[in-house]
Amino acid sequence: xxxxxxxxxxxxxxxxxxxxxxxxxxxxxxxxxxxxxxxxxxxxxxxxxxxxxxxxxxxxxxxxxxxxxxxxxxxxxxxxxxxxxxxxxxxxxxxxxxxxxxxxxxxxxxxxxxxxxxxxxxxxxxxxxxxxxxxxxxxxxxxxxxxxxxxxxxxxxxxxxxxxxxxxxxxxxxxxxxxxxxxxxxxxxxxxxxxxxxxxxxxxxxxxxxxxxxxxxxxxxxxxxxxxxxxxxxxxxxxxxxxxx
Numbered sequence: 051x052x053x054x055x056x057x058x059x060x061x062x063x064x065x066x067x068x069x070x071x072x073x074x075x076x077x078x079x080x081x082x083x084x085x086x087x088x089x090x091x092x093x094x095x096x097x098x099x100x101x102x103x104x105x106x107x108x109x110x111x112x113x114x115x116x117x118x119x120x121x122x123x124x125x126x127x128x129x130x131x132x133x134x135x136x137x138x139x140x141x142x143x144x145x146x147x148x149x150x151x152x153x154x155x156x157x158x159x160x161x162x163x164x165x166x167x168x169x170x171x172x173x174x175x176x177x178x179x180x181x182x183x184x185x186x187x188x189x190x191x192x193x194x195x196x197x198x199x200x201x202x203x204x205x206x207x208x209x210x211x212x213x214x215x216x217x218x219x220x221x222x223x224x225x226x227x228x229x230x231x232x233x234x235x236x237x238x239x240x241x242x243x244x245x246x247x248x249x250x251x252x253x254x255x256x257x258x259x260x261x262x263x264x265x266x267x268x269x270x271x272x273x274x275x276x277x278x279x280x281x282x283x284x285x286x287x288x289x290x291x292x293x294x295x
Contacts, residue, residue: 071096098141100126101133105142108238139240140219148211148241148248149229152200155249159261160269161199168192168279191283202255204228211248218244256282 077090104113110130114123134141156162172188208226215224224244253259254268262271272278 097129097133101130101138101141102143104130105138105240106144108240109138112238137219139215140221142220142222142240145223145225146215146220146241146244147225147227148245149227150204150207150245151229152204155203160267164269164272165192165196165279168283171280187287188283191286192279195279195282195286199255203252206255207248207252210252211244214244214247
């Protein structure tokens with residue numbers, strides 16, 4: 051005769067939350083000064099839980115997206131905003147994932163155009179089908195610099211976005227996930243805000259300073275400074291030849 055069958059209880063979210071909060075409401079707390087035990091401060095507990103949930107899903111608007119104009123939503127919004135005090139990120143308990151499409155960023159900054167210009171100049175695509183040894187070396191140097199710039203930008207961006215998160219009170223891990231532009235998934239508002247702030251502050255590998263938009267695109271500023279991929283690649287090749295001479 052077999053033993054009792056395992057029973058799986060599939061609680062609906064409302065029932066699960068009710069059960070958990072009921073257990074919490076029956077807890078007691080000790081006032082150390084007087085050595086007495088009192089019921090748990092349920093208002094504080096509930097405010098903490100709801101604010102943490104809002105932080106984990108990204109923001110209070112996402113939390114209330116099911117019916118944002120209800121009177122219940124209005125009260126919950128007041129509860130979260132009053133508890134968080136404008137620093138919702140500090141309440142988050144789940145890791146924060148920030149997705150970065152480096153090529154997408156480089157395209158907006160004009161750096162991909164700068165790279166393509168350099169390759170076209172090095173290869174003479176309009177007239178040349180076979181690369182000379184010198185042209186091949188220049189193309190390889192340009193490609194190397196682009197790959198190096200991508201890697202350095204990812205490293206710098208990761209450092210900046212973590213610094214921004216820490217400054218906003220985050221205590222959870224912040225992970226930067228490199229993705230292709232077509233594969234960027236939905237992300238929450240807190241991650242999105244950090245991403246936009248990091249884009250403004252992350253230094254470019256070519257200059258060590260944030261993107262310069264004062265005279266057009268950052269690529270325009272690099273052209274004006276003589277920091278095109280062609281110029282940088284030629285300088286690197288010259289230094290390499292001098293090193294072995």
